[in-house]
Amino acid sequence: MTAITDTLAKTTKQKQRTAFSDFWFRFRRNxxxxxxxxxxxxxxxxxxxxxxxxxxxxxKPDYAYAWQFPSNLHPFGTDDLGRDxxxxxxxxxxxxxxxxxxxxxxxxxxxxPLGALAGLLGGWFDFLVMRLIDILSSVPTIFFYILMxxxxxxxxxxxxxxxxxxxxxxxxxLVRGQxxxxxxxxxxxxxxxxxxxxxxxxxxxxxxxxxSPVIVTLTLGVPGAMFTEAGLSFLGLGIRPPTPSWxxxxxxxxxxxxxxWHLTVFPALIMAFTMLAWMVVGDGIRDALxxxxxx
Amino acid sequence: xxxxxxxxxxxxVIILYIVATLTFFLMHAIPGGPWDALALQxxxxxxxxxxxxxxxxRYGLDKPLxxxxxxFLSGAIRFDFGYSFYNxxxxxxxxxxELFPYSVHLGLLTMAFSTVVGVGFGxxxxxxxxxxxxxxxxxxxxxxxxxxxxxxxxxxxxVVGVRLGWLPTGGWNGPKYWILxxxxxxxxxxxxxxxxxxxxxxxxMRANYVRTARAKGMRERTVMLVHVFKNALTPVITVGGPMAxxxxxxxxxxxxxxxxxxxxxxxxxxxxxxxxxxIMANTLVFSxxxxxxxxxxxxxxxxxxxxxxxxxxx
Amino acid sequence: xxxxxxxxxxxxxxxxxxxxxFFGQKLLRxxxxxxxxxxxxxxxxxxxxxxxxxxxxxxxxxxxxxxESTSGTVLFQGQDLGTVEGDKLRKARREMQMIFQDPxxxxxxxxxxxxxxxxxxxxxxxxxxAEREAEARRLLDxxxxxxxxxxxxxxxxxxxQQQRIGIxxxxxxxxxxxxxxxxxxxxxxxxxxQILNLLRDLQEQFNLTYIFIAHNIAVTGFMSxxxxxMYLGRLVEIGPSKAIVTEPLHPYTQALIAAVPKxxxxxxxxxxxxxxxxxxPIARPSGCPFHxxxxxxxxxxATEEPxxxxxxxxxxxxxxxx
Numbered sequence: 001m002t003a004i005t006d007t008l009a010k011t012t013k014q015k016q017r018t019a020f021s022d023f024w025f026r027f028r029r030n031x032x033x034x035x036x037x038x039x040x041x042x043x044x045x046x047x048x049x050x051x052x053x054x055x056x057x058x059x060k061p062d063y064a065y066a067w068q069f070p071s072n073l074h075p076f077g078t079d080d081l082g083r084d085x086x087x088x089x090x091x092x093x094x095x096x097x098x099x100x101x102x103x104x105x106x107x108x109x110x111x112x113p114l115g116a117l118a119g120l121l122g123g124w125f126d127f128l129v130m131r132l133i134d135i136l137s138s139v140p141t142i143f144f145y146i147l148m149x150x151x152x153x154x155x156x157x158x159x160x161x162x163x164x165x166x167x168x169x170x171x172x173x174l175v176r177g178q179x180x181x182x183x184x185x186x187x188x189x190x191x192x193x194x195x196x197x198x199x200x201x202x203x204x205x206x207x208x209x210x211x212s213p214v215i216v217t218l219t220l221g222v223p224g225a226m227f228t229e230a231g232l233s234f235l236g237l238g239i240r241p242p243t244p245s246w247x248x249x250x251x252x253x254x255x256x257x258x259x260x261w262h263l264t265v266f267p268a269l270i271m272a273f274t275m276l277a278w279m280v281v282g283d284g285i286r287d288a289l290x291x292x293x294x295x
Numbered sequence: 296x297x298x299x300x301x302x303x304x305x306x307x308v309i310i311l312y313i314v315a316t317l318t319f320f321l322m323h324a325i326p327g328g329p330w331d332a333l334a335l336q337x338x339x340x341x342x343x344x345x346x347x348x349x350x351x352x353r354y355g356l357d358k359p360l361x362x363x364x365x366x367f368l369s370g371a372i373r374f375d376f377g378y379s380f381y382n383x384x385x386x387x388x389x390x391x392x393e394l395f396p397y398s399v400h401l402g403l404l405t406m407a408f409s410t411v412v413g414v415g416f417g418x419x420x421x422x423x424x425x426x427x428x429x430x431x432x433x434x435x436x437x438x439x440x441x442x443x444x445x446x447x448x449x450x451x452x453x454v455v456g457v458r459l460g461w462l463p464t465g466g467w468n469g470p471k472y473w474i475l476x477x478x479x480x481x482x483x484x485x486x487x488x489x490x491x492x493x494x495x496x497x498x499x500m501r502a503n504y505v506r507t508a509r510a511k512g513m514r515e516r517t518v519m520l521v522h523v524f525k526n527a528l529t530p531v532i533t534v535g536g537p538m539a540x541x542x543x544x545x546x547x548x549x550x551x552x553x554x555x556x557x558x559x560x561x562x563x564x565x566x567x568x569x570x571x572x573x574i575m576a577n578t579l580v581f582s583x584x585x586x587x588x589x590x591x592x593x594x595x596x597x598x599x600x601x602x603x604x605x606x607x608x609x
Numbered sequence: 610x611x612x613x614x615x616x617x618x619x620x621x622x623x624x625x626x627x628x629x630x631f632f633g634q635k636l637l638r639x640x641x642x643x644x645x646x647x648x649x650x651x652x653x654x655x656x657x658x659x660x661x662x663x664x665x666x667x668x669x670x671x672x673x674x675x676x677e678s679t680s681g682t683v684l685f686q687g688q689d690l691g692t693v694e695g696d697k698l699r700k701a702r703r704e705m706q707m708i709f710q711d712p713x714x715x716x717x718x719x720x721x722x723x724x725x726x727x728x729x730x731x732x733x734x735x736x737x738x739a740e741r742e743a744e745a746r747r748l749l750d751x752x753x754x755x756x757x758x759x760x761x762x763x764x765x766x767x768x769x770q771q772q773r774i775g776i777x778x779x780x781x782x783x784x785x786x787x788x789x790x791x792x793x794x795x796x797x798x799x800x801x802x803q804i805l806n807l808l809r810d811l812q813e814q815f816n817l818t819y820i821f822i823a824h825n826i827a828v829t830g831f832m833s834x835x836x837x838x839m840y841l842g843r844l845v846e847i848g849p850s851k852a853i854v855t856e857p858l859h860p861y862t863q864a865l866i867a868a869v870p871k872x873x874x875x876x877x878x879x880x881x882x883x884x885x886x887x888x889x890p891i892a893r894p895s896g897c898p899f900h901x902x903x904x905x906x907x908x909x910x911a912t913e914e915p916x917x918x919x920x921x922x923x924x925x926x927x928x929x930x931x
Binding site for chain 1: 306309310313314317318321322324434437438440441442443445446449450452453456457540547548551552563566574577578581582585586589
């Protein structure tokens, strides 16, 4: 017995860590991811505190100051209705942030139960769900969104609705796959041997072991949702004016790149950096959670 | 194998049918027919009631929904989509013949450019794993993958077209005009290809059979050529199929921004104008292309990889 | 044996449908366990040996009702396990537990050891949470692990230690029967000895009955009082360990015993090695499943399947010529 205690003592010089602190330690080592995280946090703050940060009203026109180039008064210039571009950009973050989060929450609420039930129940339910996923995944998404938005009309809610119709299949497929593979593990068998019912197995084993891929998918889904909203707003099908959204701003003024460049370039820049930040963070989370990668 | 091919073709047909049906019913569920949309655009285009009835009759919009559906489907199979609403004198097919080649041109150039650049960077990153070259190209790839094409379009237009004045910002009149749209359209695919190629190559480079080859004394270059590339590029081919198809749909935004006279740009106006026949034709065409691409990829994969076989339920 | 068996299987069969066909029609069956009749008596260790794919693990899982049997019965303490459901089944499960081959895979990698050990008690609602924690620590002690192991995750332990955790967990419900499915196959030889000795000590201490499944006949002989030999899902021989090892009756057993290397350079090489590979359980040979590889096969072996019969007292074999 002493031999065992000795080996145990030798291998445990490290501090005891919780799963989260372990993850955070690994995440912190990724410089890009930390940078991205800072950008994201700043944007979220910007979205929340927008009214306090904007020098001008983003919606009210002020024709006297229309079409102005960047200056001391208006660091990013003004648009065709005299509205301050910087203020509109700041308010635009509200759209992006909320679309990002709300869309993922909705997709989770739809996809997680469907995928989990499909994996757990199997049989005809699984068959139906899988066929549904097959069909929906063959529909070209951009076109589908466009059609939906044309049919439903522009607006925040309708964007969420359009995204919800097909967006859940990613999570559902993932969760189902996780459930199926976890069902085969010895420790789930052991739990069954102990007399555990499905509820216990799901709560005690399946949830904690499928968390990471789901988190990664959701995190990477945020820029995807932003991308979609931007594209739709660009086409005039997304967020209705006068509410500003970055994609919308680019779309409305796409003809003026050669002249009033500030109307499109600034939204484009902030869009680009936001997306990059999210992707980098998503990648960072994935790498930090992957036990096979040594940080 | 034959069975597998049959299954896939069957799936293909079913999917197309479902997409066509969905599109049809969605289009007809929109409140306010095509004529209202025209009026919304331009008050002067408001059409009096009597004429609306005539137009409806002419285009068959007054017939019951089922009849319209059936005639739509039967027409679709014969590649007859009727007359465009917006351009009342031209049939959809005519319009396609005129516009499609430009989109195909853009698409092919995009494919070529993005494959060379994307795969090239991927290989480079894999060979120089862990160095700054690798890190930099990975971050750049991430960037290009995630940023929407129209954002790139704006930046390119502004920086290269306006500020530097090197290249034109619109139109399609010659090779100089091709550069910016192709680059903008390629950014997404480049990013995806780079990541895919790199991770696939890294995986193969670490594999035991490659180590064995090196241990046998094969020169590094031969190792790379014979073993690594061959196996690493296979998954890239799988991604390539659907990506090629997505390039066609992505070109929507790029065509719009660079005023390329292709089908993508026309689709945008069609949508705005509620040009039903055009919209439905577009959706069907793009869906077909994408689904064909998936089908093609599946088949190529089945041919290359002897381990693949269609199994129902895992 | 005058006592009643603790566990008895009657013609227990488990087969799996193999899906072929365009619409998933089941065209073939894989027979993993074929009409196995076994009895296990209280306090003994019954060993089960056979090569990979012979069905011994499947048999263990079917006995535990982790697989539903295709036909046949499992009687535990006289009760037909196939007929109980719900709460009754859950209570019955407390009496039989399992130890798995891959120690790491049998532990939830995201659960700490004390949670793992508590789980069986949580499921059955035994005792208060404080009592469960105390019991968890006591179990650690029983299997020879220090109490600071409780806060750790499974990946912080060696294979042998992980298996100890698995054993501790199995004991939490005070089962009567423990099915050990190749418990030491994945461990280093020196550690194997430790675990085997632990198992023997625990058997004495807690009056446990074991079914010990392995593919190594020497290890099985060491642990078991009786040994059963399986081939392609059939029980081909069963008897006292000593008899099986020294005077095997079935040609397959004889080949298995002969294959065990004996570290004595003076011993002559006995030529009794088997030819060929184990056939696929989907395409089982007719008659006696062993006849294609059997050195003593005759015509009758290909046509008539030999029933298992008692050749010597307590020693049965399924061969026409035993």
